Amino acid sequence: MERALSTALPAWMYPPRESGWEADDLDLLPPDAPRHIELLDGALVFNMSPQRSWHDRVIRRLTAALEGTIPSGWTVEAQMTIKLNRRSRPEPDVIAASVPYTPDRTRFLPEEVALVVEVVSAESEDRDRRYKPVLYADAGIRHFWRIEDESGSPAVHTYELDDTTRAYVATGVHRERLDLPVPFKISVDVADLAR
Known part of the structure; x- marks a missing residue:
């Protein structure tokens, strides 16, 4: 039996306000969020690919x-x-x-x-x-x-x-x-x- 992949995003990934993410919001991310996250013009960028x-x-x-x-x-x-x-x-x-x-x-x-x-x-x-x-x-x-x-x-x-x-x-x-x-x-x- 194959397991279905969940497509639901964790709650913390949704912008905290209608206007989107702000720089100070990065300090409020939960401990289980990826370590390397940037905010560029209001968009979260996840640096998750393995580095050489x-x-x-x-x-x-x-x-x-x-x-x-x-x-x-x-x-x-x-x-x-x-x-x-x-x-x-x-x-x-x-x-x-x-x-x-x-x-x-x-x-x-x-x-x-x-x-x-x-x-x-x-x-x-x-x-x-x-x-x-x-x-x-x-x-x-x-x-x-x-x-x-x-x-x-x-x-x-x-x-x-x-x-x-x-x-x-x-x-x-x-x-x-x-x-x-x-x-x-x-x-x-x-x-x-x-x-």
């Missing part, structure tokens, strides 16, 4: 490398959300923020964040390359990095916010070393991120 080991390794190693270089009173976090506005709360892969570590923090605000990093995966490539950078720039986050997998080796594409156009401009592609003076003095062996 490469993706996880690059995030962990970049986070550790940045923690070794950030100024005192700053923090680096992996996979934490940023409340960009009332209806958008994306979850970048890495954040560097000019605020001290707070153990109960569930999100950052754009004015606290100096750098966001997206490590592109097959499931998120369109969001990471085209959609989320526009949201980050519009919120005024000064630095954005996108890390691509080039045949197993990472390539870090760096961008800085142009205040006139309120859009990111490319500042380089780094495949061996990443040595930058902003948002703080950074020196990272790019090739080591995936070894």
Whole structure:
């Protein structure tokens, strides 16, 4: 006898109001909700597909490398959300923020964040390359990095916010070393991120 699959959604998946989801609603999700949920223009986005080991390794190693270089009173976090506005709360892969570590923090605000990093995966490539950078720039986050997998080796594409156009401009592609003076003095062996 075959079991019928339930098509009913859990009650928490329904928007809490007629106008839809808002950024603060993510803090009210039940403990059994998926761990990685973003809110993009009022729509919940579930990051549930299995991540490749490469993706996880690059995030962990970049986070550790940045923690070794950030100024005192700053923090680096992996996979934490940023409340960009009332209806958008994306979850970048890495954040560097000019605020001290707070153990109960569930999100950052754009004015606290100096750098966001997206490590592109097959499931998120369109969001990471085209959609989320526009949201980050519009919120005024000064630095954005996108890390691509080039045949197993990472390539870090760096961008800085142009205040006139309120859009990111490319500042380089780094495949061996990443040595930058902003948002703080950074020196990272790019090739080591995936070894």
